[in-house]
Amino acid sequence: MKEGYLTASLSHFGVSPWESEVIYGIFRERFTIQQQELAECEPDFASMISISIPLEFNEEFFKWFEYRRWDKVKSIFMEMKRRRGKNNALKIEIGFLGVPKIGFILDVEERSWFDSALEKLDFVIELLPFQLSSVNIPHDVSKVIYKFDIETRKWKMHMLLTNEKRFVLVNNVWKPLT
Numbered sequence: 001m002k003e004g005y006l007t008a009s010l011s012h013f014g015v016s017p018w019e020s021e022v023i024y025g026i027f028r029e030r031f032t033i034q035q036q037e038l039a040e041c042e043p044d045f046a047s048m049i050s051i052s053i054p055l056e057f058n059e060e061f062f063k064w065f066e067y068r069r070w071d072k073v074k075s076i077f078m079e080m081k082r083r084r085g086k087n088n089a090l091k092i093e094i095g096f097l098g099v100p101k102i103g104f105i106l107d108v109e110e111r112s113w114f115d116s117a118l119e120k121l122d123f124v125i126e127l128l129p130f131q132l133s134s135v136n137i138p139h140d141v142s143k144v145i146y147k148f149d150i151e152t153r154k155w156k157m158h159m160l161l162t163n164e165k166r167f168v169l170v171n172n173v174w175k176p177l178t
Contacts, residue, residue, distance in 0.1 A: 005032040006054040013038040014047035015080070022076050023049070030065055041091075045107070046084060048091045049077075056098030059125055074118045077106075081114045090114075094121075101143040102128070105158070108148055117148035117155065124155050131157060138167055138174055 008031035012020055020035070027033055031054070041048045055061050062070055081090050092106040104121060108114045124146060132141070140162045147158040160167040160174060167174040 007032045007034055008054055009034045009052040011036045011038055011050040012048065013041035015049060019080055026069060026072050044088045045091045046089045050093040052095045054097050057096035057102040062122060077118055078115050081111050100141045103143065103145040105145060105147050113150050120155060136174060138162055
């Protein structure tokens, strides 16, 4: 284990040894990696990757991680989608620590939308302060989960978690899940 490095986690299912090694190698340059091969995946997907990054989702992260390295991450994900074809073949989850925690779920079927979503992911940083300060958001949000919306071609807040409840966006109103 590298001293002084933060620990990121990488979990995957249905990923080739080459793919996992490339992803591991990109993140290993900046983190100590805890890697786990999952025994099963959601039934709708052939492959899944989950990455937990122990830093806040902000501009400083991308400067520190380096944009060129982030572009490599996006490229390998796009190549994985290309190799798997259409349908829900690949699901990617990326989580960042911070207050609130920020998570992204990418499970788009069409490859062109999948690629577009990856390209737009880092632009969520610009919208995050405005979205989190909205009067429509519940108080004390501890986690925000984004999903890519094909209709609007944007990453949208999908779920909010507070210490007590989960909320989903229904017709532009946050509704508590029961």
